[in-house]
């Protein structure tokens with residue numbers, strides 16, 4: 001049993017992704033509260049290795065519908081926030097602070113951002129993003145992550161003038177739910193025992209997988225799929241959007257790692 005009679009816990013447990021929005025615009029106070037929620041999130045070394053772009057231009061939103069795997073709810077969301085893993089701000093500051101010159105002087109190697117910096121900046125950006133989701137939820141405002149923002153890196157870089165050490169890790173649509181959100185059923189999750197281990201990792205057996213998926217509400221819809229494993233691969237990890245994500249992220253990584 002988990003603790004239930006706590007407003008924050010109840011909020012977390014009753015959140016569901018909202019994809020249909022009431023067109024009512026959000027007030028500046030509501031937007032500021034959502035952004036401030038993001039900004040108060042924990043951040044590695046208190047470095048805030050992320051930036052947030054509010055996408056208010058309707059043309060940009062319409063373009064995102066297409067570049068993010070044709071998702072019309074992006075254009076209908078009253079608030080769209082793009083979360084960027086951002087090392088550029090620090091590198092620009094290090095440049096004005098003459099850090100490279102100082103390193104040369106004291107015989108310390110000056111390293112440009114690498115894979116670990118990108119992963120840490122992604123952690124920062126995503127943790128900030130989730131805090132904004134919870135802050136919105138507390139105001140009764142629904143949200144939907146758009147993971148497809150990691151597709152089409154070259155187009156998004158151009159659309160938002162992103163410099164070299166900035167990577168768009170997630171996009172979030174926000175808005176008051178259209179209709180009663182309680183009518184959207186909560187999605188299922190796997191039982192804790194398959195997700196949380198103690199002290200060491202456990203790989204699962206075929207029997208475990210069958211039990212793990214027993215109460216899953218997803219259905220097999222692909223006519224080629226004979227079981228849920230084949231359905232999830234064909235519908236998600238093997239789908240065209242995943243193939244595009246892999247291509248796009250490879251290009252972004254190459255750019256990130258290119259020597260200045």
Ligand SMILES: Cc1cc2nc3c(=O)[nH]c(=O)nc-3n(C[C@H](O)[C@H](O)[C@H](O)COP(=O)(O)O)c2cc1C
Nearest residue numbers: 015016017018019071144145146147148170186187
């Ligand atoms: C990283 C990430 C990427 C996601 N990308 C999308 C997306 O592109 N489009 C969408 O409609 N929902 C997207 N979602 C929402 C998930 O589909 C949703 O969280 C999941 O189905 C569970 O439903 P729930 O949030 O209502 O519990 C994404 C969620 C996460 C965390």
